[in-house]
Amino acid sequence: MRTSSAELPRPSDYQTWTKSPGTALQAFATDADAGLDTNEVLRRRALFGHNRLRESRPRHLLAILAAQFKSVVIAVLAAAGGLAFLFSETVEGVAIIAVIAINSAIGFVIEWRAVRSMEALRQMALIFCVAIRNGAHTPLAAEELVPGDIVVLDAGDIVPADLRLIETAKLQADESTLTGESLPITKSVDPLAATTPMADRRNMAYRGTAITRGVGKGVVVAIGADTEFGQIFHQISSAEPSHTPLEKRLNALAERLVWVVGIIAAVVAGAGMLAGRDTFLAIEVAIALAVAAIPEGLPIVATIALARGMWRLAKRRALITRLSAVETLGATSVILTDKTGTLTENRMSVTVVQLAEAVVRLERSDNAEGAIFRIGTGTPDVGAEADLDELLTTGALCSNASLQRAADGAIEATGDPTELALLVAASGRDIWRDALLQKFPEIREEAFDPDAKRMATLHTDGSRVRAAVKGAPEQILPSCTSVRRRSRDVTLDAATRQQWIERADQLGRKGLRTLALATKTMPGDAGDPFTDLVLLGFVGLEDPPRVGVAEAIARCREAGVSVIMVTGDHAATARSIAEELGIAEEPADAKQFVEGAELGDLIEVADNTRLGDARVFSRVTPAQKLRLIDWYQRQGCIVAMTGDGVNDAPALKKADIGVAMGIRGTEVAKEAAAMVLQDDEFNTIAAAIEHGRAIFSNIRKFVIYLLSCNISEVMIVSLATIAGAPLPILPLQILFLNLVTDVFPALALGVGPGAASLMTRQPRAPNEKLITRTHWLRILLHGAVLSASVLGAMSYAIVVLDFQASRAVTVSFCTLALAQMWHVLNVRDSMHHWISNEVTRNGWIWIALAICLALVLSAVYLPGLAAVLALHNPGIAGWAVIVAASIVPVLVGPLVRRAVPLRSPE
Numbered sequence: 001m002r003t004s005s006a007e008l009p010r011p012s013d014y015q016t017w018t019k020s021p022g023t024a025l026q027a028f029a030t031d032a033d034a035g036l037d038t039n040e041v042l043r044r045r046a047l048f049g050h051n052r053l054r055e056s057r058p059r060h061l062l063a064i065l066a067a068q069f070k071s072v073v074i075a076v077l078a079a080a081g082g083l084a085f086l087f088s089e090t091v092e093g094v095a096i097i098a099v100i101a102i103n104s105a106i107g108f109v110i111e112w113r114a115v116r117s118m119e120a121l122r123q124m125a126l127i128f129c130v131a132i133r134n135g136a137h138t139p140l141a142a143e144e145l146v147p148g149d150i151v152v153l154d155a156g157d158i159v160p161a162d163l164r165l166i167e168t169a170k171l172q173a174d175e176s177t178l179t180g181e182s183l184p185i186t187k188s189v190d191p192l193a194a195t196t197p198m199a200d201r202r203n204m205a206y207r208g209t210a211i212t213r214g215v216g217k218g219v220v221v222a223i224g225a226d227t228e229f230g231q232i233f234h235q236i237s238s239a240e241p242s243h244t245p246l247e248k249r250l251n252a253l254a255e256r257l258v259w260v261v262g263i264i265a266a267v268v269a270g271a272g273m274l275a276g277r278d279t280f281l282a283i284e285v286a287i288a289l290a291v292a293a294i295p296e297g298l299p300i301v302a303t304i305a306l307a308r309g310m311w312r313l314a315k316r317r318a319l320i321t322r323l324s325a326v327e328t329l330g331a332t333s334v335i336l337t338d339k340t341g342t343l344t345e346n347r348m349s350v351t352v353v354q355l356a357e358a359v360v361r362l363e364r365s366d367n368a369e370g371a372i373f374r375i376g377t378g379t380p381d382v383g384a385e386a387d388l389d390e391l392l393t394t395g396a397l398c399s400n401a402s403l404q405r406a407a408d409g410a411i412e413a414t415g416d417p418t419e420l421a422l423l424v425a426a427s428g429r430d431i432w433r434d435a436l437l438q439k440f441p442e443i444r445e446e447a448f449d450p451d452a453k454r455m456a457t458l459h460t461d462g463s464r465v466r467a468a469v470k471g472a473p474e475q476i477l478p479s480c481t482s483v484r485r486r487s488r489d490v491t492l493d494a495a496t497r498q499q500w501i502e503r504a505d506q507l508g509r510k511g512l513r514t515l516a517l518a519t520k521t522m523p524g525d526a527g528d529p530f531t532d533l534v535l536l537g538f539v540g541l542e543d544p545p546r547v548g549v550a551e552a553i554a555r556c557r558e559a560g561v562s563v564i565m566v567t568g569d570h571a572a573t574a575r576s577i578a579e580e581l582g583i584a585e586e587p588a589d590a591k592q593f594v595e596g597a598e599l600g601d602l603i604e605v606a607d608n609t610r611l612g613d614a615r616v617f618s619r620v621t622p623a624q625k626l627r628l629i630d631w632y633q634r635q636g637c638i639v640a641m642t643g644d645g646v647n648d649a650p651a652l653k654k655a656d657i658g659v660a661m662g663i664r665g666t667e668v669a670k671e672a673a674a675m676v677l678q679d680d681e682f683n684t685i686a687a688a689i690e691h692g693r694a695i696f697s698n699i700r701k702f703v704i705y706l707l708s709c710n711i712s713e714v715m716i717v718s719l720a721t722i723a724g725a726p727l728p729i730l731p732l733q734i735l736f737l738n739l740v741t742d743v744f745p746a747l748a749l750g751v752g753p754g755a756a757s758l759m760t761r762q763p764r765a766p767n768e769k770l771i772t773r774t775h776w777l778r779i780l781l782h783g784a785v786l787s788a789s790v791l792g793a794m795s796y797a798i799v800v801l802d803f804q805a806s807r808a809v810t811v812s813f814c815t816l817a818l819a820q821m822w823h824v825l826n827v828r829d830s831m832h833h834w835i836s837n838e839v840t841r842n843g844w845i846w847i848a849l850a851i852c853l854a855l856v857l858s859a860v861y862l863p864g865l866a867a868v869l870a871l872h873n874p875g876i877a878g879w880a881v882i883v884a885a886s887i888v889p890v891l892v893g894p895l896v897r898r899a900v901p902l903r904s905p906e
Contacts, residue, residue, distance in 0.1 A: 017191070024221070030149070032166055035149065037134050038134060129151055149219070151220060153171065155213050157211045158209070159207055162226075165218045168214065171214035171216040178228065184418075188450055190202075198228060268718050268722070301747050306695065318685075321673065328656055329640060329689045331763060332692075337643075339567035341664040348542070349541060351541065353539050354538040355388060356484060392426040393426065394468045395425070395515075397440060397466075401415025403433065418541060442458070443458045446458075464521045471515065473501070476518055482534050489534050512542050513540070513542065548682070550582055554582060565577070565583050566617045567618055570619065571619065583616065584616060595619050603631050626650050640655060642659040644680075657675060659677060689759070690759050696764070701749045701750075710738065711780060712782075713737070716787050720791070729816060737820065747848065749824065785896065793815040797812075809870065811882055814874060817852070818856065819887075823893070826893035
C-alpha cells in the first residue's frame with residue numbers, strides 16, 4: 001500500500017465507523033499484521049504532528065500581579081496618593097500606597113494559590129501503548145502514534161487515540177467518562193450507519209476510555225486535537241467562565257463609589273476655592289473626601305471573608321479553586337447534574353430478583369465497606385430461599401469475574417461490572433465463586449456473544465455436567481422449557497411464559513438492566529447448553545443512587561433550587577433514577593423528560609415552556625450540555641453544573657460554577673471546575689449552598705456597615721467644609737479608622753454563621769444588586785445619624801467645653817470611632833431580638849470590639865502614634881461627651897430600620 005500520506009482521510013471528513021475493517025485499513029494505507037514502517041511513521045508525523053493536545057500557556061506571575069491593580073478603587077486611591085505626594089504630604093502618601101500594597105498582596109497570594117493550568121489534561125497524554133511497527137509489537141508512548149498505526153488493546157489499557165477496531169475478542173470498554181454511559185460497551189468490528197451517535201459506535205475505541213475486558217486491535221484514525229477527547233479539550237479552552245455574581249456586584253459598587261467620590265470632591269473643593277480658601281486646603285479636603293468615600297478595608301475584608309468561607313467549605317470536603325466562587329452557589333437557582341458517578345455510585349448492583357413466586361429486593365449492608373448486600377425486611381420463606389440461592393449460585397458460576405475477601409476483611413474485586421454485581425449479590429448469601437468452583441469445577445465456557453446476548457459455563461456435577469446460563473430475557477426465555485418453583489421444575493406453558501415476558505418488560509420500564517438466569521444438567525459436555533433450560537428467574541441491575549442524594553435534592557428544592565439531571569445515559573435508566581431520587585416532580589409526566597435527539601430543536605425556540613418543564617435530559621452530548629447551560633443562563637438563571645467525566649469538563653467550565661467529583665472524577669473535570677467535592681457527596685452541595693448564602697448575607701452586612709461608616713465620614717468632611725469649620729477628621733485619621741477600627745467589626749461580620757432561615761428562602765434574583773436602593777437609603781440615614789453625633793460632639797466640645805481645635809478634632813475622631821464600633825449591632829438580619837441575634841451571638845464581634853477599643857485608646861495615648869494622627873488627650877469631660885454621643889446611632893438604629901423596611905422578610 002503506497003497511498004500518499006497527504007491522501008489520508010481527515011477524521012472530520014471520513015466517517016470511519018461506516019466502513020468495513022478492510023476499507024479502513026486501505027484508506028489509512030496500513031497493514032493489520034505489519035503496521036507502518038519507520039520511514040512512513042516519520043512522513044506522517046511531519047504531516048499530522050504528535051498525538052498531543054494543544055497546550056495552553058499558564059498565567060505568568062506578572063500577569064496575575066498586574067491584574068490586582070485593575071480596580072477602580074485602587075485607581076482612586078492611587079490618585080489620592082499622588083496628590084498627597086504632589087503637595088508634600090509624604091506621610092499621607094505613604095499611608096495610601098501602603099493600603100494599595102496590602103490589598104494587592106492579599107489578592108495576588110490568594111489568586112496565585114488558586115491558579116490552575118491544564119496540566120492534568122497534558123498528563124493524561126502521558127500513557128503508553130503497544131503498536132505494530134515494522135511487523136513487530138512495539139511498546140511506545142501514546143504521543144508517538146500517527147494515523148494508520150495499528151494498536152493492540154488488552155484489558156486494563158487506556159485507549160491512546162481514536163481507533164477503528166479491526167479485531168475484537170470479548171472486548172469491552174468503559175466509556176462513562178466520555179459518554180456518560182454507565183455500563184461497559186461490548187465492542188465489535190461491523191460497520192454502522194452514518195447517523196449512529198458517538199455513544200453507540202461499537203466499532204470505535206476512543207482516546208481516554210478504558211478497556212475493561214478482552215483483547216482487540218485497531219487502526220489509529222485520529223490523534224491529538226482531532227480525537228473526540230481533543231474536541232472536548234477545545235471546548236474547555238473556548239468555554240470561558242464568566243465573572244461570578246459577587247465579582248459583578250463588587251465591581252458595580254466600586255464604579256458607583258468612584259462617581260460619588262468624583263462629584264462630591266469636585267463640588268466641595270470647588271466651593272472652597274470659590275469662597276477664597278487656600279488651594280492646598282481645598283486639595284486636602286478633596287484627598288480627605290476621596291479617602292473617606294472609598295472603603296479601603298472592603299477588598300481586604302471581602303477577600304478574607306471569602307477565604308474563610310473557602311476554609312469552612314474545605315472542612316466540609318468541598319475544595320474551592322476560584323475564590324469568588326465561594327458565594328456563587330448561594331445564588332444558584334438551577335443545578336444541572338450528571339447521573340453516573342454523581343447521583344449514582346458508578347457501579348452495577350443487583351437490586352431485585354424475580355423468582356417464580358417471590359420478588360426479593362436486595363438492600364445495601366453497612367458492613368464490609370458497603371460491598372456486601374443483604375436481603376431486606378421481606379425475608380422469603382424456606383422454599384423461596386432455596387430458589388434464590390440456586391439463582392445466585394448460577395450467576396456466580398456463569399462468570400469471569402472474581403470477588404474475594406482478604407484476610408483483613410477487605411473485598412478484592414476484578415472483572416466485568418455486571419458479573420461483579422452478581423457475585424456481590426451472591427456473597428450476601430455467603431455464596432462465593434471460588435468455593436463453588438472447587439465443588440463444581442469448570443469444564444468449558446461458551447463466551448458471551450454480543451449478537452446472541454447470552455453466555456454459558458459448563459461444570460462437573462458428580463457424574464453429570466451442570467450448565468450455568470445467563471443472558472437477555474428475550475434470548476433465554478425461548479430456550480426454557482420449565483421454570484424452578486420451590487425447588488421443583490414446573491413446565492413453562494404459554495400463559496406462564498407470557499407472564500415472564502411481562503415481568504421482564506416491567507423491570508426494563510423501571511430502568512433496570514434485566515438478565516435471565518437458567519440451568520440444566522447434561523450427561524456430558526458435548527451437548528448444546530442453550531436448549532431445554534430450566535428458568536431460575538430474572539435479576540434487575542442498576543447503578544444505585546448514592547446514599548443521601550435524595551435528601552440533598554429535597555433540601556435544594558426547599559431552598560428554591562431546581563435540580564435537573566443531564567446525562568448521556570439511556571432515557572429509561574435516567575427516568576428511573578430521577579423518579580427514585582425525587583428529581584422528577586409528581587406526577588412524572590412525559591413533559592419532564594427530554595432526549596438529546598430533540599434537544600437541539602427545542603433550544604432554538606425562544607419561548608420554550610417544554611425546556612422549562614423538563615427535569616431530565618438523557619442521551620445528551622457534551623456540546624448539547626454547553627448549549628443547555630447557555631439556555632438556562634439566558635433565562636436569567638445562575639447555573640451550577642456537576643460532573644465527573646471528561647465529557648463534563650466543558651460544561652463545568654461554562655457554568656456559573658462547576659462542581660466536580662473529587663474521588664471518582666477525572667483530573668480533567670477537576671481542573672475545569674470551580675469546586676471539587678472531595679467526598680463525592682451530593683449533599684455537600686446543599687451544605688455549600690447554605691454556606692454560600694451565609695457568605696453573601698455576611699458580605700452584604702459588612703458592606704452596609706463599611707459604607708454607612710464611610711458615608712458618615714464624607715458627610716462630616718463635606719458639611720464642615722461648607723460651614724467653614726475646621727476639618728473634624730483628618731485624612732490620616734480616616735485611613736486609620738477605615739483600615740484598623742472599621743476592618744475588625746466588618747471582618748467579624750464576614751465570618752459569622754449566618755441566619756438559621758437561609759435555606760428556607762428562595763434564591764436571590766440574578767439581577768439583584770449587592771446593595772439595593774433600600775439599602776442605600778438605610779446607609780444614608782445611618783450615615784446621617786453617625787455624622788450628626790460626631791458634629792454635635794465636636795460642636796459641644798468647642799462651644800461648651802471651650803476646647804481648642806486640636807482637642808475638638810480628637811473628640812470628633814473618638815466619637816466617630818466608638819459610634820462606628822457600636823453601629824455594628826445595627827446590621828443584624830432581624831429588626832426584632834435586640835439582645836439575641838446572629839450578630840450578638842457571634843463571638844468574633846465582641847473580640848473585634850475589644851480590639852478596636854484598645855486601638856482607639858492607643859491612638860490617643862501612645863505618643864508616637866498620637867503625634868502622627870494629630871490626637872490629644874480629651875480628658876474626662878471630653879470622654880464623657882464621646883461616650884454619650886457614640887451610643888446615639890445604636891439607639892436610633894431601630895428607628896431607621898422601621899422607617900426604611902426591606903421588601904423581603906428580614
